Amino acid sequence: MKGHHKEVLFGLYNDEEVLMNAVKKANKQHLDIMDVYSPFPIHGLDPVMGLEESRLHIVGFIFGMLGTLTALIGISWIFGGSLMFHGDWPTIFGGKPYWSLPAFIPITFELTVLFCAIGMTVVFYIICGLGFGVDNPVLDDRITDDKFCLAFQTNDMDASAVDNLKGFFQSTGAEEVHTKTI
Amino acid sequence: MSAAVSRIREPLIMGNKSYHQITEDLIGPTEKAPNRMWIIAFTLSVMTLGYGIFSLCWTFWFGIGAWNANRTIGWAYDITNFVWWIGIGHAGTLISAILLLFRQRWRTGVNRAAEAMTIFAVMCAGLFPATHTGRPWFDFFMFPYPNTRGPLWVNFNSPLLWDLFAISTYFTVSLLFWYTGLVPDLATVRDRAKGVRKKLYAFFSMGWTGKAKHWQRHEYLSLILAGISTPLVLSVHTIVSFDFATSVIPGWHTTIFPPYFVAGAIFSGFAMVQTLMVITRKCFGLEGYITTNHIESMNKVILVTGTMVGSAYLIELFIAWYSGYIYEQFAFYNRVLGPYYWSYIGMMGCNLLAPQVFWSKNIRRNIWWTFFISIFVNIGMWFERFVIIATTLARDYLPSSWSYYWPSWVEIGIYVGTFGLFFTLYLVFARVAPVVATAEVKAILKQYGDQYMGENAKHHHHHHDATEDVEHDGHH
Numbered sequence: 001m002k003g004h005h006k007e008v009l010f011g012l013y014n015d016e017e018v019l020m021n022a023v024k025k026a027n028k029q030h031l032d033i034m035d036v037y038s039p040f041p042i043h044g045l046d047p048v049m050g051l052e053e054s055r056l057h058i059v060g061f062i063f064g065m066l067g068t069l070t071a072l073i074g075i076s077w078i079f080g081g082s083l084m085f086h087g088d089w090p091t092i093f094g095g096k097p098y099w100s101l102p103a104f105i106p107i108t109f110e111l112t113v114l115f116c117a118i119g120m121t122v123v124f125y126i127i128c129g130l131g132f133g134v135d136n137p138v139l140d141d142r143i144t145d146d147k148f149c150l151a152f153q154t155n156d157m158d159a160s161a162v163d164n165l166k167g168f169f170q171s172t173g174a175e176e177v178h179t180k181t182i
Numbered sequence: 183m184s185a186a187v188s189r190i191r192e193p194l195i196m197g198n199k200s201y202h203q204i205t206e207d208l209i210g211p212t213e214k215a216p217n218r219m220w221i222i223a224f225t226l227s228v229m230t231l232g233y234g235i236f237s238l239c240w241t242f243w244f245g246i247g248a249w250n251a252n253r254t255i256g257w258a259y260d261i262t263n264f265v266w267w268i269g270i271g272h273a274g275t276l277i278s279a280i281l282l283l284f285r286q287r288w289r290t291g292v293n294r295a296a297e298a299m300t301i302f303a304v305m306c307a308g309l310f311p312a313t314h315t316g317r318p319w320f321d322f323f324m325f326p327y328p329n330t331r332g333p334l335w336v337n338f339n340s341p342l343l344w345d346l347f348a349i350s351t352y353f354t355v356s357l358l359f360w361y362t363g364l365v366p367d368l369a370t371v372r373d374r375a376k377g378v379r380k381k382l383y384a385f386f387s388m389g390w391t392g393k394a395k396h397w398q399r400h401e402y403l404s405l406i407l408a409g410i411s412t413p414l415v416l417s418v419h420t421i422v423s424f425d426f427a428t429s430v431i432p433g434w435h436t437t438i439f440p441p442y443f444v445a446g447a448i449f450s451g452f453a454m455v456q457t458l459m460v461i462t463r464k465c466f467g468l469e470g471y472i473t474t475n476h477i478e479s480m481n482k483v484i485l486v487t488g489t490m491v492g493s494a495y496l497i498e499l500f501i502a503w504y505s506g507y508i509y510e511q512f513a514f515y516n517r518v519l520g521p522y523y524w525s526y527i528g529m530m531g532c533n534l535l536a537p538q539v540f541w542s543k544n545i546r547r548n549i550w551w552t553f554f555i556s557i558f559v560n561i562g563m564w565f566e567r568f569v570i571i572a573t574t575l576a577r578d579y580l581p582s583s584w585s586y587y588w589p590s591w592v593e594i595g596i597y598v599g600t601f602g603l604f605f606t607l608y609l610v611f612a613r614v615a616p617v618v619a620t621a622e623v624k625a626i627l628k629q630y631g632d633q634y635m636g637e638n639a640k641h642h643h644h645h646h647d648a649t650e651d652v653e654h655d656g657h658h
Binding site: 040121130141 | 201332344
């Protein structure tokens, strides 16, 4: 982030309902919200903020399918007996056919779940820009405790626009207003 | 999002907590120096673990001959302990996943610790089959990878291999689920810490800031992980039961095994959660978060699953007689009246009879009763696995090979050592991370805090309306 500093003006609220009303009011006034930070997920905030639904479930589905195919193709390639594979080392167990699908279901199921879970979790951390050792700037230490934060970026704003925002925070019941460069 | 909370629901957060008070109560224990109780418990656990490691080294040095398992009773103490631990490892993901899907809010008080317990229990469980192979340094042969041994592949038709996949998947998914839930709470610890601790928690909290978009994705991820963990948790013990059910041993070859094993796993898992929670809430002063209502809910699960398991025991007996198959009849005659009759009595007494006291509401809500019954259930479920495994094998088709089994000091040492491992890990976890999911508790405060419910709700009428308003918007 070097060379690209953000000037942030943010208000801290004591209650998620007050914050929610502030976000609604900001929308009405066509203020450009940078972000909202909270100690826990606030239900109903996403549509108010205009956040799209997450598409993480599609990622999960794709990885899950990848797991299904890995298991089925892998086992079929090894044991053969199917139309596609002659088998790397076909073996008879208990007089069953080389390719006995019902016996392959448990492992196929487990790999589907495994691939889905790992893929989705890794993608979650990547798209959120999170990971071990990542050091994201924290606006205020109390946001992970009991403060609800509404933030605006003020890089290109003139003094009157910033004052307008400060007035907005006061009128919506923000307990504190701060600026920070991140 | 759920609809408005029913008036008859009991509060889940007691003591008129504010958001900040929740942080203080739940993060606080990670910031103080450990008390004497913790140090004594930790020392004992590490010593026990040390004894376990010694017994394991003894086994590796002298071989499996150091155990009393023999040609007739080839699966004995180790597989009994394996199934017992893996059963205990079922409650955590059940609480996190199935109760999340069913919108049972009481999960928030206990899910974090229960998931941790799951992960540690699965680690203890995995140790036994890994050791039982005799040459654990060749255990990687169990994984199918291109090799120069033939190529010799593993048997994908075998339930033992399914088990390997099921348990590794279960461990991995539980770990991801648990850690992802922990990240926001670690960020809370980070933002309160200073110096080296801050750096450490900054590393492990992955740069979490509580952005709205991140919370949205976090909830999606949790929900979908819950969705896929639900069939997963049911599959794991089903597959463990296949280890027995697909054999041709009378007493093992029964179709009732999968549901009966899954019910038993939930039963024993909840019992272990109770044992730990009763102690944890006392030590950390968490009575406001793990309330009598939580304890009662879990006791109800114990009662239901205990009764299911008990019915399965009786159905097994009936079907053995009704089948008209003499080997099956003998297997069950032998379980009840054979040389291991005492373990059958232990199983029936602890699993079928003991939990029945929970029909009484007063007993369900009594901490001492809860604690003792949970210990009974833990013991009873161990006996159940012993009855199924050792008792059945002791009297096989050939009377000339009938045998008796009693564990050697090495086997007992390994078993005791897994308790050391389990409690060492649990005590470390309880020191370095919040044992109750802090962010999740805050998220349900306005619905389930005692100041917002029942008579008290009137004083907070304004808040309550606003909450419903918020949720209403969430629907559209």
